[in-house]
Amino acid sequence: MRRPGRKRHGAGPGETVKQSGWYVTEQHILDELLTLLAVHGITVRGEPLEGNPGGLCKVRGKTILFLDTGATAYRQALLCAEAAAKLIDIEAVYLRPEVRRFIADRAASGTGGH
Numbered sequence: 001m002r003r004p005g006r007k008r009h010g011a012g013p014g015e016t017v018k019q020s021g022w023y024v025t026e027q028h029i030l031d032e033l034l035t036l037l038a039v040h041g042i043t044v045r046g047e048p049l050e051g052n053p054g055g056l057c058k059v060r061g062k063t064i065l066f067l068d069t070g071a072t073a074y075r076q077a078l079l080c081a082e083a084a085a086k087l088i089d090i091e092a093v094y095l096r097p098e099v100r101r102f103i104a105d106r107a108a109s110g111t112g113g114h
Contacts, residue, residue: 024098026073032099033080037065040088044080056083063087081106 049068067076081103
């Protein structure tokens, strides 16, 4: 029997998933995505965007991802996953299976932070 509030595949906001002996939260996924983006030279800036989800832009040739600091970890992770899918060959880097699935699920559904 599953514990209340647990789902097998982290598909939506507010979910916590047990994988490989540890619980993956939206914050875990966000942290992994932020690290992935930083390692690949993408600057992530948190700004109070008053409900605007943020997004990618280029400033003086540098790629920057703006995230709304007032958004949930899930909403921020959506934007990070969308940026990673667009800018990084995720097949060429190691990612935890949960993070890879999160990115793939978003790309397949076309769900972004918009």
